[in-house]
Amino acid sequence: MDDASTRTLPAGGGAAPPRRSAGRGLHRFANPGRFLRLSGRILPWLTGAALAVLAVGLPWALVFSPADWQQGETVRLLYIHVPMAWLAMGGYLGLAIGSAIALVWRHPLADLACRELSPVGAAVTALCLATGSLWGKPMWGTWWVWDARLTSVLVLFFLWLGHAALVRAFDDAERGARMGAILALIGVVNLPVVKFSVDWWNTLHQPASVTRINAPAMHVDILYPLLACALGFTLAFAALVLARTRAAVMERRIRALQVAAARRADA
Amino acid sequence: MTGWLALLARELRLALRHPADTLAAVLFFVLVAALFPFGIGPAPEALARLAPGALLAAALLAALLPLDRLLGADAEDGSLDQLLLSGLGPAAIAAAKALAHWITTGLPLLAATPVAAAMLNLPVEAWGTAMAALGLAAAFLSLLGTAGAALTLGARRGGVLLPLIVLPLAIPSVIFGAAAIEAAAAGGTARPYLLLLAALVAAATPLAPLAAGAALRGE
Numbered sequence: 001m002d003d004a005s006t007r008t009l010p011a012g013g014g015a016a017p018p019r020r021s022a023g024r025g026l027h028r029f030a031n032p033g034r035f036l037r038l039s040g041r042i043l044p045w046l047t048g049a050a051l052a053v054l055a056v057g058l059p060w061a062l063v064f065s066p067a068d069w070q071q072g073e074t075v076r077l078l079y080i081h082v083p084m085a086w087l088a089m090g091g092y093l094g095l096a097i098g099s100a101i102a103l104v105w106r107h108p109l110a111d112l113a114c115r116e117l118s119p120v121g122a123a124v125t126a127l128c129l130a131t132g133s134l135w136g137k138p139m140w141g142t143w144w145v146w147d148a149r150l151t152s153v154l155v156l157f158f159l160w161l162g163h164a165a166l167v168r169a170f171d172d173a174e175r176g177a178r179m180g181a182i183l184a185l186i187g188v189v190n191l192p193v194v195k196f197s198v199d200w201w202n203t204l205h206q207p208a209s210v211t212r213i214n215a216p217a218m219h220v221d222i223l224y225p226l227l228a229c230a231l232g233f234t235l236a237f238a239a240l241v242l243a244r245t246r247a248a249v250m251e252r253r254i255r256a257l258q259v260a261a262a263r264r265a266d267a
Numbered sequence: 268m269t270g271w272l273a274l275l276a277r278e279l280r281l282a283l284r285h286p287a288d289t290l291a292a293v294l295f296f297v298l299v300a301a302l303f304p305f306g307i308g309p310a311p312e313a314l315a316r317l318a319p320g321a322l323l324a325a326a327l328l329a330a331l332l333p334l335d336r337l338l339g340a341d342a343e344d345g346s347l348d349q350l351l352l353s354g355l356g357p358a359a360i361a362a363a364k365a366l367a368h369w370i371t372t373g374l375p376l377l378a379a380t381p382v383a384a385a386m387l388n389l390p391v392e393a394w395g396t397a398m399a400a401l402g403l404a405a406a407f408l409s410l411l412g413t414a415g416a417a418l419t420l421g422a423r424r425g426g427v428l429l430p431l432i433v434l435p436l437a438i439p440s441v442i443f444g445a446a447a448i449e450a451a452a453a454g455g456t457a458r459p460y461l462l463l464l465a466a467l468v469a470a471a472t473p474l475a476p477l478a479a480g481a482a483l484r485g486e
Contacts, residue, residue, distance in 0.1 A: 103481075151438070154435075155435045155436070155438060158431070158434075158435035159435060159436075161431070162428070162431050165428055165431060166419065166422065166428055169419070169422035169423050169425070169428055170421065170422050170423070171423070172421075175421065176422075179418045179419070179422070179482055182418060182478055182481050183418055183432060185478070186414065186436070186478050187436075189436075190436075
């Protein structure tokens with residue numbers, strides 16, 4: 001456990017590297033100055049790649065891919081719904097890993113990244129639920145059913161919201177981050193339920209058809225645009241979280257500078 | 268272990284000295300159960316159909332009420348800090364708190380279950396199952412709720428956050444509990460559902476105090 005000096009982000013722009021005693025590899029990136037420089041270099045490329053992939057993937061999926069012989073044009077919801085569902089679950093796994101890093105190594109940037117990850121994760125999960133609902137109306141004849149997959153994704157949505165609210169509910173930001181990290185780790189029990197709900201219970205929601213061991217039960221005309229959209233949305237998700245984390249680091253720095261200026265004026 | 272038992276005894280003695288708190292939770296449970304007949308009309312079949320879920324929901328809401336003060340009161344007067352210094356592990360403290368919450372809130376609800384079940388027109392054969400299911404579900408909520416109370420300790424609007432965090436995780440206990448009561452009311456066997464509910468409690472018994480202890484240590 002390292003002391004408070006590595007825990008607080010220095011205001012001056014990170015000339016001094018953090019102590020090399022605990023969690024060496026990870027703490028290379030705990031230095032906010034280094035993080036800002038590195039992420040500043042990556043972010044434009046990440047954003048550009050996301051926009052480029054989506055610029056190809058979305059028209060391919062929404063306009064040029066064939067309509068389904070049974071579902072007709074509504075099948076195009078798949079290209080939004082499935083990537084959002086993957087991101088909702090994968091993002092939560094990322095939140096759990098980030099929380100574990102934050103708890104074990106007391107990594108200040110992991111705290112910030114988790115804090116900025118949860119609103120994006122909640123938005124993605126909401127989009128997954130909304131597109132699923134829009135798709136359910138024409139296909140199943142109902143906006144919502146209390147099927148195991150839908151219910152567990154709804155719980156996932158509440159977990160995202162609960163994390164976002166809990167992290168921001170403390171006057172002491174560090175304590176909020178710690179509580180949020182513990183909550184994120186508690187919520188991991190829901191992930192296998194979301195993933196395997198379609199196998200454990202006989203549900204209205206179809207079982208997995210892409211991630212099969214032998215071969216995806218999906219024609220390549222639909223599979224390839226789906227994968228393109230999934231890649232594009234994943235890149236966009238990463239770019240959003242990175243940009244939010246950068247903004248949070250800068251916000252902290254501004255606050256530290258303001259406090260320092262106020263102290264100077266006071267003295 | 269003696270320290271742990273002393274802590275448990277202290278919690279129970281505190282609850283005995285303020286019986287109004289326990290009584291309020293029981294009354295709340297009965298009142299929520301009484302709201303359903305007003306909402307859906309007094310038709311006996313409709314009420315019996317809704318009774319299992321209504322009982323579970325009412326019991327969980329009633330058990331949520333005292334959670335806010337479970338750790339908050341001790342944190343305010345400093346006795347929580349004393350407890351953390353006492354040599355008992357934070358997880359052990361959380362486990363004692365959870366058990367005390369179950370004894371002082373969960374078990375009294377069972378005494379009121381026949382009243383609520385009668386108001387909701389649940390068949391008499393299902394009353395025993397209803398009490399077993401409510402007891403297990405309340406134990407699950409006590410464990411989860413202690414973790415939630417530890418997490419929201421010191422938060423702004425912690426009382427609002429606590430249900431937001433705890434209730435989504437408590438959904439499985441509602442599903443299995445209501446299924447057990449429904450099976451018993453229909454003359455079927457409730458055993459598998461009760462076993463699943465017990466499995467939830469068994470899984471939460473070691474895990475929830477650990478999480479709560481980790482949150483308390485950050486205090």
